[in-house]
Amino acid sequence: MTPQRREFLTLGGAAALFGAYSQPVPAQGTAGGPKLTQILRADLEGQAEKVQETVVSLLEMPAGASAPWHMHPGAQELLFAIDGDFVIEIEGQGSKVIKIGTVGLIPAEIPHLARNEGASLAKALVMHSRADKEKPLTVPVKRAG
Numbered sequence: 001m002t003p004q005r006r007e008f009l010t011l012g013g014a015a016a017l018f019g020a021y022s023q024p025v026p027a028q029g030t031a032g033g034p035k036l037t038q039i040l041r042a043d044l045e046g047q048a049e050k051v052q053e054t055v056v057s058l059l060e061m062p063a064g065a066s067a068p069w070h071m072h073p074g075a076q077e078l079l080f081a082i083d084g085d086f087v088i089e090i091e092g093q094g095s096k097v098i099k100i101g102t103v104g105l106i107p108a109e110i111p112h113l114a115r116n117e118g119a120s121l122a123k124a125l126v127m128h129s130r131a132d133k134e135k136p137l138t139v140p141v142k143r144a145g
Contacts, residue, residue, distance in 0.1 A: 034061040034114075036126070053133040059114070059124045061086070066115035069141040074131040077106040079114065084122025088114045098124070111141040 039056045059079070061067070079088060079098055086098040091111040098104040106112050108131070116122040128137060 032062060032065065034059060034065050034067050036060075039125070051129045051131060053130045055128040055130065055137060057126045057128075059126045061114070061116040061122045061124075063116055063119050063121065067113050069111050069113050069143050070138050071111045071141055072106075072108055072128055072130075072137060073135040073139055074108055075128040075135075075137060076108050077112075078127040078129075079104040079106070080125045080127070082123050082125060084116060084118050084120060086114050086122055086124060087117055088112060111143075 037058045037060070039058055041053065041055045055075075061084075079086060080103050081098045081100050083100065085100065086104070087095055088098055088104045088106065089095045089112060090106055093110075096104060104114075114124075130137070
């Protein structure tokens with residue numbers, strides 16, 4: 001079993017187990033834009049303070065939609081495509097297609113975006129492992145041009 005699959009299965013089980021304990025968060029997004037529904041937000045235990053919190057969300061992105069350039073201070077992002085394909089663009093690393101059943105890993109502090117170049121709605125589980133939950137989860141990044 002690959003480390004990504006093991007982490008996904010562990011987080012998926014945690015989402016099912018702790019889903020009742022998380023507080024509902026309104027979905028983010030605008031008409032015709034991506035919709036992000038938080039599934040889990042819980043403190044992690046036994047991580048020696050290296051990871052304070054994990055946040056698991058469901059991303060629903062309409063055809064042709066794109067998230068704006070942004071970054072996650074102190075938080076690594078894992079995007080697992082569950083329906084449709086995504087293109088992730090990571091500053092300094094170029095673009096990568098994330099197909100159904102595959103994972104894209106985005107390092108903390110690195111500007112990036114995700115988009116759906118397909119003809120139908122795409123969905124992904126998005127997991128953030130946060131080293132400092134006092135920092136904002138997402139920060140917009142302005143790009144030249």
